[in-house]
Every structure is written in C-alpha cells, then in structure tokens.
Amino acid sequence: xxxxxxxxxxxxxxxxxxxxxxxxxxxxxxxxxxxxxxxxxxxxxxxxxxxxxxxxxxxxxxxxxxxxxxxxxxxxxxxxxxxxxxxxxxxxxxxxxxxxxxxxxxxxxxxxxxxxxxxxxxxxxxxxxxxxxxxxxxxxxxxxxxxxxxxxxxxxxxxxxxxxxxxxxxxxxxxxxxxxxxxxxxxxxxxxxxxxxxxxxxxxx
Amino acid sequence: xxxxxxxxxxxxxxxxxxxxxxxxxxxxxxxxxxxxxxxxxxxxxxxxxxxxxxxxxxxxxxxxxxxxxxxxxxxxxxxxxxxxxxxxxxxxxxxxxxxxxxxxxxxxxxxxxxxxxxxxxxxxxxxxxxxxxxxxxxxxxxxxxxxxxxxxxxxxxxxxxxxxxxxxxxxxxxxxxxxxxxxxxxxxxxxxxxxxxxxxxxxxx
Numbered sequence: 001x002x003x004x005x006x007x008x009x010x011x012x013x014x015x016x017x018x019x020x021x022x023x024x025x026x027x028x029x030x031x032x033x034x035x036x037x038x039x040x041x042x043x044x045x046x047x048x049x050x051x052x053x054x055x056x057x058x059x060x061x062x063x064x065x066x067x068x069x070x071x072x073x074x075x076x077x078x079x080x081x082x083x084x085x086x087x088x089x090x091x092x093x094x095x096x097x098x099x100x101x102x103x104x105x106x107x108x109x110x111x112x113x114x115x116x117x118x119x120x121x122x123x124x125x126x127x128x129x130x131x132x133x134x135x136x137x138x139x140x141x142x143x144x145x146x147x148x149x150x151x152x153x154x155x156x157x158x159x160x161x162x163x164x165x166x167x168x169x170x171x172x173x174x175x176x177x178x179x180x181x182x183x184x185x186x187x188x189x190x191x192x193x194x195x196x197x198x199x200x201x202x203x204x205x
Numbered sequence: 206x207x208x209x210x211x212x213x214x215x216x217x218x219x220x221x222x223x224x225x226x227x228x229x230x231x232x233x234x235x236x237x238x239x240x241x242x243x244x245x246x247x248x249x250x251x252x253x254x255x256x257x258x259x260x261x262x263x264x265x266x267x268x269x270x271x272x273x274x275x276x277x278x279x280x281x282x283x284x285x286x287x288x289x290x291x292x293x294x295x296x297x298x299x300x301x302x303x304x305x306x307x308x309x310x311x312x313x314x315x316x317x318x319x320x321x322x323x324x325x326x327x328x329x330x331x332x333x334x335x336x337x338x339x340x341x342x343x344x345x346x347x348x349x350x351x352x353x354x355x356x357x358x359x360x361x362x363x364x365x366x367x368x369x370x371x372x373x374x375x376x377x378x379x380x381x382x383x384x385x386x387x388x389x390x391x392x393x394x395x396x397x398x399x400x401x402x403x404x405x406x407x408x409x410x
Contacts, residue, residue: 053304053331055291060263061281076266076284086260090295092302095336099258099297126258131300 035104035139035146035190039089042188046093052193054091054098060084086123087134093193096200097132099124104139110169111138113161121158124151135199137182137192138175147179148195240309240344240351240395244294247393251298257398259296259303265289291328292339298398301405302337304329309344315374316343318366326363329356340404342387342397343380352384353400 033041036056046052065078087101101124103115116136124134134151149170157174160166180195238246241261251257270283292306306329308320321341329339339356354375362379365371385400 047331050331050334053328053335053337058263058265058287058289059268061266061268061284063264063266074286076281076286079266079281079284080278081281082263084263092304092332092335092337095302097297097300097302097337123258126252126255127297129255130258130297132258132297132302 033189035102035137036088038189039102039137039192042190042192043089043091045188046193052091052093052098054089054093056088057084057086057090083117083119085119087120090127093196096196097127097130098135098196099127099132100135100137102137102139104141106141107169108140108142109172111140111172111175112169113158114168116154116158121155125155128152133196133199133203135196137190138179140172144184146182146184146190146192147175148182148192148199149175149179150199153178238394240307240342241293243394244307244342244397247395247397248294248296250393251398257296257298257303259294259298261293262289262291262295288322288324290324292325295332298401301401302332302335303340303401304332304337305340305342307342307344309346311346312374313345313347314377316345316377316380317374318363319373321359321363326360330360333357338401338404338408340401342395343384345377349389351387351389351395351397352380353387353397353404354380354384355404358383 040056043052043054043056046054060082061076061079062082063076063079065076067075067077069075087099089102090097090099092098101116101120103111105111105115128134128151134154136149136151136154137146138149139146153174154170157167157170161168180198182190182192182195185191245261248257248259248261251259265287266281267285267287268281268283269285270281272280272282274280292304294307295302295304297303306321306325308316310316310320333339333356339359341354341356341359342351343354344351358379359375362372362375366373385403387395387397387400390396
C-alpha cells in the first residue's frame with residue numbers, strides 16, 4: 001500500500017481522505033483546533049499568568065441512572081443533554097465580570113443569527129443589566145478571522161432580525177466595523193482580552 | 206411493629222412517615238429543602254427581579270458513549286463524574302463578580318475544613334486576585350443557621366489547617382464573628398446578597 005501521510009498542518013480526517021486531495025494552501029491560523037479548544041487553552045494561559053479566571057461551563061446533563069459498582073467509580077448509565085440556560089463562558093478580569101459565547105461559521109460574508117438561541121441573548125442582556133461585560137467571539141473559519149462583537153451591537157442585530165423585513169444575519173463588514181479583530185498569537189492562542197481592553201476603553205468614553 | 210419515628214427536624218422522607226408521627230415542631234428555616242435547592246430558588250428570584258445573574262454550574266461529566274437513536278434525542282449511555290475545577294456558583298451583581306461555594310454540616314459547634322477541596326480554595330484565591338468577590342455559604346443543619354464567610358477568613362483558616370498543629374475545622378463562634386448571618390426569608394429563601402452588601406461595605410472601609 002502506497003499511503004502518503006500529510007506533512008501540512010490542517011489534515012483533519014487523515015484516515016478518510018486520500019493523500020491526493022490534500023489542500024495546497026497552508027493556513028497558519030488554524031492547525032486543526034476548534035475555536036473552543038483554542039479558547040480553553042487561552043483561558044488556561046490567562047489563569048496561569050494570574051491575568052484572569054475564565055472557564056467554559058460544563059455541558060449540562062440530566063442524569064437519570066447511575067451505577068455504583070463496588071470498588072470502582074460511579075458510572076452514569078443513562079443521561080440526556082439539557083439546554084443550557086446561560087452562555088458557555090464567564091469569569092473575572094480586572095474586577096470586571098465577563099460573559100460570552102463563542103461561535104464559528106463557514107459563511108464568508110455574513111454570520112447567521114440562528115447560531116444564537118434566544119435564551120443566550122436574554123442571558124447576555126441580564127448580565128449587561130447587572131453591570132457585566134457581555135460579548136460574542138465570532139470566527140469565520142474560511143480565513144480564520146476572529147472578532148469580538150460587543151453585546152450591544154449583537155442585541156441591535158438580534159432585535160432587527162425579529163422584524164419581518166429584518167436581516168437574519170450580520171454582515172461581515174458590520175462585524176469588522178463594530179467588533180474588534182483578535183489576531184492569533186502563540187501565548188495565548190486567542191488573545192481576546194486585548195479586545196476586551198479596547199471594549200472597556202470604548203465604553204468609558 | 207413498634208417503630209419509633211424521630212420528631213426532630215431533619216426527617217426528610219415524609220412519604221414513608223405515617224401521619225400520626227408528624228413532627229410537632231415547625232421549623233420555618235428548613236422545610237426539607239437542601240441549601241443548594243434554596244440557593245437555586247433564590248438565584249432565580251434575583252434573576253427575575255433583575256437584581257443579579259448568578260447560576261450554579263452544571264456538574265462536570267466525562268461523556269464516553271452516546272446513542273443517537275432515530276427520531277429521538279441523543280442518549281448518553283456511559284459517562285463519569287469529573288472533579289470540578291471551580292466552585293459551584295458564580296455570576297454578576299451590581300458590576301461585581303461573585304464566586305462561591307455552598308456547604309452544609311451536621312456538626313453543631315464547628316465546620317470541618319475537609320468539606321473544601323484544595324482546588325476550590327485555589328480557584329477562590331485566583332478569583333479574588335483578579336478582582337472578584339469570593340466567599341462560602343455555610344449552613345449548620347442542626348439549627349439551620351446560615352452564614353456568609355468571606356474568602357479572606359476562609360483562606361486564613363485553610364492555611365492554618367495546613368500547619369501540623371493547626372485546627373482542621375473552623376469554630377462556629379469564629380464563623381459568627383467573621384461571617385455574616387443570612388436570615389431565612391420568603392423571597393428569596395436565602396437572601397445572601399444582603400450579606401454580600403455588608404461584605405462590600407466592610408471591604409471598602
């Protein structure tokens with residue numbers, strides 16, 4: 001068998017993809033990690049550096065049946081995924097409460113608002129009303145461009161989409177205009193607190 | 206059969222208890238709800254009133270096997286409980302980041318420090334260092350007395366317990382002296398944000 005192994009970076013399903021279809025372009029922004037994995041690494045970096053304490057919340061699960069075998073750990077035998085009532089990430093940075101969700105889209109020119117659930121928007125509104133800083137981290141996977149979008153602008157787009165003739169997505173150009181681009185780095189991979197700094201400064205003006 | 210039933214307060218399995226042995230004393234502080242259930246209700250009340258956004262984090266679960274039967278929801282068939290890396294509760298109140306854990310003890314005169322895990326204390330320390338407000342809510346179930354204990358005093362006791370001759374528990378008298386008692390109410394059941402107000406005022410002095 002003449003199997004050729006990839007020597008590029010973005011080779012995800014190596015077992016299923018023939019070597020002849022390897023992408024010829026190397027994308028240095030995405031080496032196979034999801035936005036979620038990159039954010040988790042970034043949060044760990046911020047925690048280790050004593051900069052911020054931000055965690056992704058565990059996936060909520062409704063546990064129905066648990067086995068307690070002798071001499072070993074409890075095993076969950078039946079459980080179901082529950083709808084989360086909040087966003088995925090929250091924590092504290094320089095005394096500020098941060099609350100956000102992270103979303104990826106394959107679209108190139110717009111971000112579909114159906115990526116958000118109504119309860120996530122409601123949660124972000126409540127957080128902002130209680131004095132927290134809310135936002136979304138949005139990535140266009142095609143060119144791995146990542147933006148922090150302030151909650152205020154997200155609410156504006158969400159409310160517009162509820163109108164009969166409202167746009168159901170946010171134009172990328174609007175995200176570029178109203179958001180803050182997060183340039184990838186090494187430590188952390190997604191230095192989104194730089195964008196949070198900009199957001200705090202802009203809010204204070 | 207002459208089985209005698211207790212007529213104290215901590216008898217929770219009322220369904221199995223014949224009506225003739227009903228407790229003669231009414232304890233308005235504990236109607237069979239756990240501290241966790243009371244806090245969840247209190248947080249829902251605070252959320253509905255627009256006062257604060259505080260949630261208990263889901264129990265972290267390591268999912269190993271999921272079934273996706275046709276026409277029905279995904280069923281988790283094998284999963285294990287994971288050790289949480291944070292405390293159970295966090296959120297935002299008047300722009301402050303709050304982070305805490307809630308613990309009950311049957312002890313009457315002291316609170317054993319083994320109720321806390323080292324990683325919970327480490328997490329609280331990181332939150333306080335990042336500008337958040339950390340504390341513990343401690344309940345003595347015997348007389349249903351509930352206290353908010355500031356993280357600073359908890360750290361002091363924790364560090365002392367690490368000494369060879371250090372106390373491995375916190376005296377109730379010390380909790381009464383360094384904490385803030387939370388008197389039970391109707392709405393919310395555990396009005397702990399009153400104690401947080403006192404803590405904020407004391408910290409600003």
